[in-house]
Amino acid sequence: MEEKIIILSPTSRDSFLERLDDLHHQVVETLIKYKSSINNLLWSRVYLSDSANQWDIFQKHPLYQEILSKGAFSHIEQPPMDNSKVTLVLSIVPMYNLQKEGTPDKMSITCNGTTYLYHSIRLTEAEAENFTAMGQTMLCFEKHIEWLSEKGLTLIDNCMRTWLYVRDIDSNYAEVMKGRNAIFEKYGLTTNTHFIASTGIEGYGSHPKSVICMDFISIQTTEDMKIKYLQAPEYLNPTYQYGVAFERGTAFHLDHHHRFFLSGTASINKEGKCIYIGDVKRQTERLLLNMDQLLKNDGASIEQMKYFVIYLRDISDYPVVHKYMNERFPDIPKLITHAPVCRPKWLVEAEGEVDLLEK
Known part of the structure; x- marks a missing residue:
């Protein structure tokens, strides 16, 4: 499998809706360019400038409903610096038939014999308000660990990559790290074993009480x-x-x-x-x-x-x-x-x- 990574920003500087129309057209043209269909879409992540006001509009738009929701998908508020309001990172795998199972935020995808588990966790307002930053972090990890367990997999053996998007990182990062450290200690990830490749960076979900948004990539490993x-x-x-x-x-x-x-x-x-x-x-x-x-x-x-x-x-x-x-x-x-x-x-x-x- 060889991915094609495409980063698309709208050329339009009109309304947010018109910018989404622009992106929709670009994505369709990109699939044509690489002789691909929606089935060849592996994953995508959208970067928004104002998630609280834009996310509801985005998820109702044909760009999401007809295309992006057919693969693994993630979204985060991190304003693109080119003033585009919205930028899309898109991964397609031409020439391969992908077997997909699940929902956009929790999807297993098999390509050429390798199965990837993409998990984008955004806590609901009700979930978030019951936990501290440390507790929210542990809850996100436990959600992914539960899914891995259902597949006969584990965090230590199968999780390859995480993203921890932290609201007001200067204030909350220390507590988020306590949560991750507690999970790693619980499940045997130590200096004597290994940890997980990760990004810990400021980013915002659409619910103000949610301190942490997390994305995971795990892989069903094989003996070879x-x-x-x-x-x-x-x-x-x-x-x-x-x-x-x-x-x-x-x-x-x-x-x-x-x-x-x-x-x-x-x-x-x-x-x-x-x-x-x-x-x-x-x-x-x-x-x-x-x-x-x-x-x-x-x-x-x-x-x-x-x-x-x-x-x-x-x-x-x-x-x-x-x-x-x-x-x-x-x-x-x-x-x-x-x-x-x-x-x-x-x-x-x-x-x-x-x-x-x-x-």
Whole structure:
């Protein structure tokens, strides 16, 4: 399986509804371009500028009803920095027949013998109001663990990637991390075993009482699948050394298919310190160096990235980062959103994937 990752923003700058019409047309044209149908849609995530006002409109639109809901789907409020109000990251797998089971927010998809479980958890207002940030985080994990258990799978063996979107991250991140650490301790994810590739970033759901939104990718592993947890100790330290628990990146290999999940990565050194404080361009250069070294740990490189999602704390840094990324990676799809990173001194963070048929 080889994914095509497409990032689409509306060219229209009219109403939100007209922008969705624009995106709908672009998605249809994209499927035609790649000789694909809705069946070839693997997953998509939409980034909104104002979820409370836009989500109800979005989920009633033909773009969602007729196309995006036919694959795994996720949504989050992280304003796209190009003033588009709405940006779509779309994954299609041309030339393969996908077997899909479930709903857009909880879908298992089998392609070429490998089954992926995509789970996007958005707590209801009633669920959220009964829990602290720590409790909400644990509840989200338990929901995914329950689904894995129904499939005969486990968090430690099968979960490959998580996203933790945290409301007001400067205030709530510490409690969210306590929740994740408690779950990992309960289910045996330790420094002696392994953690999970992850992004922890500011993001908002449509319910104000919900502190956390979570997305998961788990895989039904096989005996001949090889998994490696990426490290680059001369460039950035293990996360547990500063009190959090996630892998810098995870790679899995099956026959001639090689997939790399890179966690949210910032300008950090081997001592776990933020470097180039106050300089967003140098922080961007450093985080890309870190990402490249992580990929080189298992025979890949940053030039092979399928896409980048870049998170900025300060909207005024957008022109600098946008120019730098476009000059260095003109042909790789990229999205820049307004989303503060887990430590205030980190001005920028990035994530992405490599997906190769041959290394």
